Amino acid sequence: MAVTLRPQDKLRTPKPVNKPPRMSLPWPLNLYQTAIGKKWVMALTGLGLIGFVVAHMVGNLHLYEGPVEVHEYAEALRDLGGHIIPRTYLLWLLRLGLLAMFGLHIHSAVSLSRMSAISNTKYQAPRDFAAANFASRTMRWTGPIIALFILYHLADLTWGWFDDDWVRGDPYGNADRSLSRIPVAIFYVVANIALAVHLFHGIFSMFTSLGWNSPKFNPLRRPVALGIAGLILLGNLSFPIMVQAGVIEEETPLEILLEQHEEAEASQ
Numbered sequence: 378m379a380v381t382l383r384p385q386d387k388l389r390t391p392k393p394v395n396k397p398p399r400m401s402l403p404w405p406l407n408l409y410q411t412a413i414g415k416k417w418v419m420a421l422t423g424l425g426l427i428g429f430v431v432a433h434m435v436g437n438l439h440l441y442e443g444p445v446e447v448h449e450y451a452e453a454l455r456d457l458g459g460h461i462i463p464r465t466y467l468l469w470l471l472r473l474g475l476l477a478m479f480g481l482h483i484h485s486a487v488s489l490s491r492m493s494a495i496s497n498t499k500y501q502a503p504r505d506f507a508a509a510n511f512a513s514r515t516m517r518w519t520g521p522i523i524a525l526f527i528l529y530h531l532a533d534l535t536w537g538w539f540d541d542d543w544v545r546g547d548p549y550g551n552a553d554r555s556l557s558r559i560p561v562a563i564f565y566v567v568a569n570i571a572l573a574v575h576l577f578h579g580i581f582s583m584f585t586s587l588g589w590n591s592p593k594f595n596p597l598r599r600p601v602a603l604g605i606a607g608l609i610l611l612g613n614l615s616f617p618i619m620v621q622a623g624v625i626e627e628e629t630p631l632e633i634l635l636e637q638h639e640e641a642e643a644s645q
């Protein structure tokens with residue numbers, strides 16, 4: 378039986394799923410030109426960034442000990458590497474690694490979302506919006522909020538742009554003065570909630586990106602993601618709240634505290 382094609386049945390030339398890369402890079406860089414390679418880079422840099430966020434939150438708990446202890450902690454970071462390599466070299470190496478991870482994480486996220494936007498969606502199955510939960514739909518705005526927060530955070534605490542009384546080497550006093558301002562404390566609370574939502578979805582989807590998919594472990598993905606994001610949120614929210622409550626407060630300038638500390642140590 379002859380089949381007559383109606384105009385709407387005519388085959389259309391399918392568009393390529395992704396724009397072909399302008400030029401093919403040598404191995405292993407060419408892996409980054411594929412969606413799966415970008416997903417791996419996003420997942421692995423995400424893992425490194427989670428390591429930083431956990432270490433930073435735990436390090437900031439020194440704020441509950443006092444200005445001298447926070448100063449000594451900051452000095453210990455500069456002294457990383459002991460007497461084997463010059464002071465601050467290892468810290469700068471870690472900072473460069475952190476910067477590279479931030480850069481690659483953002484680049485892979487942006488180019489993956491571009492790839493998905495230009496892909497041929499004609500054959501896409503209907504989207505299950507119930508499955509695209511709150512956290513996954515919010516990655517696009519939690520990411521930029523975190524990036525803005527980090528820029529502000531560095532300008533404020535590391536470079537002292539917004540505080541005339543900023544003192545190099547006194548992170549306790551600098552953090553205290555900064556978080557005493559109500560708008561800043563509110564910004565910290567908002568940004569850290571955005572960070573927790575971002576981390577929850579990031580950790581959850583990292584398992585899939587890295588292919589760690591097994592019916593045995595899948596039920597653990599949600600509690601693990603919730604546990605890590607929840608702990609970081611709890612610790613990080615405590616700092617602006619405790620500064621506002623007056624629990625974290627530099628009453629005596631660090632210089633005087635350090636003199637008293639040295640005298641006490643010498644008399645022992």
Ligand code: HEM
Nearest residue numbers: 430433437472527530534535548552565569572613614616
């Ligand atoms: C929530 C409460 C937080 C407090 C109280 C806090 C406090 C601090 C302090 C005191 C410094 C040292 C500034 C200096 O003397 O150079 C610092 C540095 C930094 N913080 Fe935070 N931080 C918080 C959250 C975060 C978060 C959520 C991130 C990232 C997502 C972050 C990223 C950084 C980075 C990248 C540095 C620079 C590290 C370096 O120079 O080696 N911080 N923070």
